[in-house]
Amino acid sequence: MTAAANQSGRRPTTSRRLERAGIRDVAAAAGVSITTVSDALNGKGRLPDETRSRVREVAERLGYRPSAAARTLRTGRSGLIGLTVTTYGEEPFTFTEFAYFAEMARAATSAALGRGYALVVLPASSRHDVWGNIALDGTVVIDPPDQDPLVSELYRSGVPVVSDGKPGNCPVTAWVDNDHEAAVLGILDHLSEAGARRIGLLTGTSTDTYTRLSTEAYLGWCAKVGQEPVYETYPAHDPAAGAVAADRLLARPDRPDAVYGLFDPNGTDLLAAARRYGLRVPDDLLLVCCSESDVYATTEPPITTLSLKPRKIGTTVVNLLIDAIEGVDSGTGVDIARLFPPRFRTAGTGPPPGTLMPTELIVRASSQRRSPRTTVSPPRPPGEV
């Protein structure tokens, strides 16, 4: 009692009942020390159940909520995970990556919450004030550019960083990516089997890993099978440029009879361009694009898409990050090596450890010359495009 009175009586003010109850108030009301309160509430220390429940009851009665700020300061853990979003101009995320990001973020959020962490959305530009003001236990970055100063700075300051997308040249704790090469090769084979003789590619001008790996895989495949590459590039972040590039691709003298578009809107872009040139899909032109949108299930015709499985990626990224956070906590994050079965992990000894996730090709009418099942869907009265 003396203890309780002593510690809680520290407050010089007299009648302030406006403030939220603190641990000292609970201790005073329960007639114990703050140590006991803390231990009782957190299930630590050696206390008889009677004391524990009594303290809990008092805390409940006073509406006591531990200060997250104080806990974070003391324990060094905030339970917060940063999620970077690239920003072009005012708006976060670009049109192209929106669906992917949304799905990925949704899964990441779910995974984080399931393990007691919350995601905080942060801009990819390191210069932003807000970065310094938030205590992060770790960060997820999406497709960091080569030599990303943000990632480097985070890593240097000891914050675990897990990247969605194989990082170019910055040190990360771990990364997760799709096997883009395998995916592209799979698509090209799929199109070949469907009868394509000359496969074109709609790709981007930027140098991120996804674009680069995919394009290289395409070029490599072309070299292997002896097809002349037929591709057009455009700045992927420009929502209007895709349509123009699609048009260019189909306007070429060596017009392809099948096209794979690397970005989400390319399906629509290519479909529109095909219409413009009087090409029937899939009869005259086979089409595949990379997209997470289920829009392509209901286009006319439905378009075959490659899904990067953003939900799996998001889940994996977050789990890897939390493992790193809870596993090591000492600047050098090497422990992860044994946390995960090396099934998917690349066999390199050199860090950072990477995980490759499979993609999924959702085959629809646009990439098959003969309709996969009965074409009954369109009784489709005269109203045609």
Place this chain on the structure above:
Amino acid sequence: MTAAANQSGRRPTTSRRLERAGIRDVAAAAGVSITTVSDALNGKGRLPDETRSRVREVAERLGYRPSAAARTLRTGRSGLIGLTVTTYGEEPFTFTEFAYFAEMARAATSAALGRGYALVVLPASSRHDVWGNIALDGTVVIDPPDQDPLVSELYRSGVPVVSDGKPGNCPVTAWVDNDHEAAVLGILDHLSEAGARRIGLLTGTSTDTYTRLSTEAYLGWCAKVGQEPVYETYPAHDPAAGAVAADRLLARPDRPDAVYGLFDPNGTDLLAAARRYGLRVPDDLLLVCCSESDVYATTEPPITTLSLKPRKIGTTVVNLLIDAIEGVDSGTGVDIARLFPPRFRTAGTGPPPGTLMPTELIVRASSQRRSPRTTVSPPRPPGEV
């Protein structure tokens, strides 16, 4: 100098250079007190520019980053704003609200970052552990149910809460919503002008404000113009139920010649049902649905949609919240009354203050008997951006 040595020498350990530099290290290195460091870095106090820049330089050299946790504890401000997402089962957000939420969250994120705050995504279930572990300056809630215990608890503990969607019965600092009644009436008038004689409604079974207000507006309109209401309801969160309900609606003996669907997927649902019954859109059936998806710009035919302008809502909600956070800081949030011009605000004296935002009807082919303009849109010469 003595001061500096004194304060930094407090650390008993000898050679630990592994830890991040703290304010004391900077003070020691610069030969000043931590007060001076703090003041110099935060632009406070009275210091000559020379001292300021010297301290800044030393801090930079040591790679000093103020501890966000300590700052939060001291100042009582975390710079964090919670954003609740409703969860059904494992995944956050439902199919129905996904597009709306994504757009709204995107705008909210942008607005928050612009004012130095970050958004942290949190589950709408108050029982989740994570709520207690995070220091929030305020919270945005989306469509809270009546008597939401989470909102009540937050409000009671002094955290400002701004709601997207007029709250049923819980106390909030402020709320923002669309004028759903005006929106529905506008749509019904629009359909009438297009020649509709009997307008049907596809609505939900839940009792949230959006569904309730919209349905009531429809019923009121029917009563006013003397039309017998024709509507079907279904659980909006079930992605499959919408198609069934759409089918039911068009299978009725008193089949409507125009339909408004309250939820995002209803456009597709209704279009498919119309095809099934051999109804041409817009000739036999006029169609409007509420959606944020631009899919409906490219359906056949394109479908008229009502946009709730989630970006505007998101921006407004966040700005209101931050105003409340920075304005009052004392439990009772009444200051907001004068922070915003009362243009849109409801004139009631009773709290909480609400803001009504306009909606936008994007008129497309599905709700017009005669094509609005020449349908020529695609000459579309390649050289366009």
Place this chain on the structure above:
DNA sequence: CACTCATGGAGAAACGTATCTCCAAAGGCT
């Protein structure tokens, strides 16, 4: 009885910052 040991719990030291209070020194004024 003299011990060891387990039990229950109190004290106090951080965690790292922001800020309030206060003091010394250096002008500026009559």
Place this chain on the structure above:
DNA sequence: AGCCTTTGGAGATACGTTTCTCCATGAGTG
């Protein structure tokens, strides 16, 4: 010369936890 004011900066405290250390007390054991 004495007083007031401004400038520059140091000291100390509080923010609210968690946790390490340590001390009573009582029970078991020889």
